[in-house]
Amino acid sequence: MKLVRFTQDGRTRIGKVVGEQVVDLSPLPGVSDSMRQLLTDLPNLRAALEAAHSPCFALTEVILEAPINDSQKFLGIGMNYRKHAEEARLAGIPIPESQLWFNKQVSCINGPYAPVLKPHVTEKMDYEVELGVVIGQRCRHVQASDAAAVIAGYLIVNDVSARDWLHKSPTFTLGKSFDTHGPIGPWLTTADEVDNPLNLEMKLFVNGELRQHSLTGDMIYDIYAQIAYLSTVMTLEPGDILATGTPSGIGAPTGRFLKHGDVMRLEIDGLGHIENPVIAESFGR
Template sequence: MKLARFTEQGRTRIGKIEGDRIVDLSAITGDNHSMRRLLNHYRDWLPALQAATGPMFALSGVTLEAPIADPQKFLGIGMNYRQHAEEARQAGIPIPESQLWFNKQVSCITGPFAGVVKPAVSDKVDYEIELGVVIGQRCRHVKAADAADVIAGYLIVNDVSARDWLQKSPTFTLGKSFDTHGPIGPWLTTADEIADPQDLQMSLYVNGERRQHWRTSDMIHTLYQQIEYLSTVMTLEPGDILATGTPSGIGAPTGRFLQVGDVMRLEIDGLGFIENPVIADCAQEVMP
């Protein structure tokens, strides 16, 4: 299934994608539109989710929201593609000897077609296409051989990065966590629909020009090794998002950073696409 959060006439709910339409699942989920909550009940609700047939809306008439708006964790791994690691090495960044993880604050999450803000305080905003893994059950000390069992599904992640702010924070957190710098979507594709997540084609375009084009088979640490490594340290929860690394072709090596008005389109086999315009910062905005 392809499970989505969508807004129609001001009401947000959960649905499943059927071609160019979306089936409202509110009869099963109620008024609660937390995908994390759905994942906690997924096994019990699965027959009803599969059988649901309506109400139904045209995708063109709804707004797709971030599939998971309230994860407890949004974690990313750095330099996990061989060519990208070599790209970084040539720029003077040493290749890590072990998995290099960082935190993206969950407040950076935004929708699959929402605007990405170019902060007024950053001149080096960059794009990164990544395969996102969504955890489906509470787990700890998972062996790589068993890791597929704890994956609920997959989505596309744009790990937008403010490169100048990465240099200010050795943990990467600040440079990875500006508001809107975590577009995800367009929906959660359940794991049963992806035969081999380690052999998917990924492509990212800026204003129609292809900048990144690679396959997930180039990962240094597989999805399953990543889950084993992380679950050695922490309990993973349903809805947690793991951004599993980006291939070569980012803007940093050439200085081709994002500008206001640019449009990013990200595509991954079997997962659809997301598209995000770069918009100006409202730096003086006062939050209520």
């Protein structure tokens, strides 16, 4: 299934995408307006969700929102693609010897087609196409061999980064967490519809120019190793988002940072696309 949050006639609810239509799932018993809660209850609700076929709306008649807006954690891994790690090394950034994780505050979550604000306090705002993994069940101490069982599904993440702010503190949190700097979507594709998440083609365009192009198979630590590593430290919960790393081609090495009026389009095989315009943020907003 392709699970969405959508707004129609001023009301936001949960649905599923079938072809060019959105089936409204909100009338079903047990379906609230929380995607996190839906994922918690998904094993019991799945049959009813899959069988639902009405009411429905054309995709052109609704606004697609961030598929999950109430995640408890939004975590990202740094320098997890081989070619990207090499370009970082050439820029003077050492390659980490283990998985390098950081927080994106959940307040940065943004819709798949919503504007990304460029704060006046950064001149080095950058883009990063990433495969997003969404956790489907509460888990701790997960072995890599068992990690697929705790994944609810996948979506596209743009890990927008203020590069100058990444160096203002010992952690990446501030530079990764400006409001609107976490576009996700366009929907949550459940894991059963993704044959091999380790062999997906991913692309990012800025104003129609291809900037990033890779396969998820170029990861240094695959998604299962990531879940095993994180769950050694913390309990993962339904709805938690893991941004699993970006390939080479970011703007930082060449100084090609984002500016007002730019449009970012991100595509991952089987997961659709998201597209976000860059808008200069008003001072003090």
